[in-house]
Amino acid sequence: MIKKLDKGTINKIAAGEVVERPFSVVKELVENSLDAEADSIKISIKNSPVKYLEVKDNGTGIKKDELELAFQRHATSKIENVNDLFRLNSLGFRGEALPSIASVSYLTSISKHKDEDIGAKIVYDAGKKVRFVEKNRKTGTTVRVERLFYNVPARKKYLKNPSYELRLIKNYTGKLGLAYSFDKKIEVKLDKDGKNLLHYSPYDDFNDRITHFYGKKLANNLLYFEEEGDFYSFKGYISSQNYTRKNSKEINFYINDRIIKNRNIIYSVKNALSEVLESREYPYLFLFVNINPTAIDMNVHPQKLEARISNERKIYSSLYHKVKGLFEKMESISEVDMKKNESSDEKSTEYNEENNSFGETAKVAEKNLFENMYSERNRKSDKTKNLNLFDHRFLDVVFGRYLLFVSREDLLFVDFHALNERIFYDRYKEKGFKEYSSHIIPEAIELGKRDYELLMENKKFLKKMGIKFRDFGNNSIVVETLPAFNNRENLHAEEVVREVIENLEEGKKSNPFKDIISSLACKTSLKSGDKLNKSDIKEFIKYIExxxxxLTCPHGRPVIKKLKKEDIDSWFKR
Known part of the structure; x- marks a missing residue:
């Protein structure tokens, strides 16, 4: 039997599309504040984002006699007819957010319009209005959401832990504030239990906000670019090849100050840097695109996280050439600097009367010292005869990456980096972290506020993994111990810490540090091009047998592959 759903069920279904988690609530409310021309937005959280979150602004406010209407589905001040959907100048437009949030929470809203002397307060419990009174406040709007999803337990059980949900809100708030650091500057504050987690003042420029949120090191490694097109313009900042990460989560794309997800932007940038970065390296990117509203359709995703752009290939192509040209220019500058260094090196061979020596002698000594420091990357090959894996004889290392074993019937290829990862990973799990924890010369690392708080939040857990650090003030830490699988002296504390941060960002509930162990094993393993000695190969053979x-590496990639004689014969049709 076909039935028409009741209003409460309809609202809960709509809420499921718009309000996925606490972050979704904050996003919708902040967008409402921005559309109301607020230049100061404060987000407050108490206990956990599910229990209490509030967004307060100094925008134009809602008129007293329209406050209840604002909580009716599809009631909006931002569009009047279907044609307005294709020339949007606002972040919101559907009129779904407020009624959707109210239907799955206990919601209180207090607002005063700029043209009125007194405001109003309205309260909803699971979508039902329970109170409406006059209430005085300064011009602007406050929306308080308590007990989110209390009447939809199925949705609530899929949320992650409170710290992860809070991290999503911090991440969104921090990134949105970057868009409003140019001509139109917005003050953004985020507090939890009275403690400030983020504050962009209206005087902070883009560099200030990047430094505050990500840290000074990223700010110092950003390159600026811009482009003007016929129906669009963009400006952006991209990190140099010295500052990358292992995933694309920090490729940030904004259209008309709105955060948008777009895989094509990632592909364009990755392709532009294919000759500069390794396959698993991604830059930090902050791309701000301004497009004529008639050229975009925002009505394609419930949470407005995607956009359909007319003639979008033109933008991607322009971005590709801009980024590629930027790095080619940087490379040419580096080559000029290298030539200067080479010419100065030639001069260093001249006789120095002051110390009665040749500059070349010092140069050779320095080189030998460098080789000693990184000896594990410069191992001298010794004889590798009589090394057998099963019934296969070791032949050579091919392509600087694979151990090749041969028999009368087939060939075996062993990825020694993947195998080394598996060995270190298993040792770490079997013998525990303490055995592989080693003291280092304390190293101070300056972080952004986001990364600093993430590490401090997980300090006890990281200590169990052999990563011990202490607070050094001003979003900095001092690392005292690190896991040590082998004697690689060139594995710096900052390299390990940033790897750990990227894994902690995932916020997995079950076995949250499996990826961290895998990453550390990867960092400390032999790499393609490293020279192997006989004892290395013997150890690898023993482990495979x-x-x-x-066998697979901790990330699931195969360690060994077999190529049969008949497969090779088939290539030549024999």
């Missing part, structure tokens, strides 16, 4: 042909 123990673990079998189905």
């Amino acid at each position: 123990k673990g079998g042909m189905s």
